[in-house]
Amino acid sequence: MLNLKCDICGKLITEPGALLFSPPIDEKFRVEKFHICKSCYKNKLQRILRYNNILKFKNDSKDL
Numbered sequence: 418m419l420n421l422k423c424d425i426c427g428k429l430i431t432e433p434g435a436l437l438f439s440p441p442i443d444e445k446f447r448v449e450k451f452h453i454c455k456s457c458y459k460n461k462l463q464r465i466l467r468y469n470n471i472l473k474f475k476n477d478s479k480d481l
């Protein structure tokens with residue numbers, strides 16, 4: 418069981434939805450990592466991806 422909190426809603430993640438990495442933030446190319454729960458992925462990120470047609474060909478059949 419994961420013991421992580423979603424970086425969007427702050428709730429404990431029971432079902433992982435997505436991992437988001439920032440662009441490199443320093444000269445060592447370290448990145449910020451965000452954990453996103455399934456609910457936020459579905460309600461927030463997936464909507465953005467769909468809106469921009471990013472998921473049009475990739476995940477049409479995969480309904481989370």
Ligand SMILES: [Zn+2]
Nearest residue numbers: 423426454457
């Ligand atoms: Zn969340």
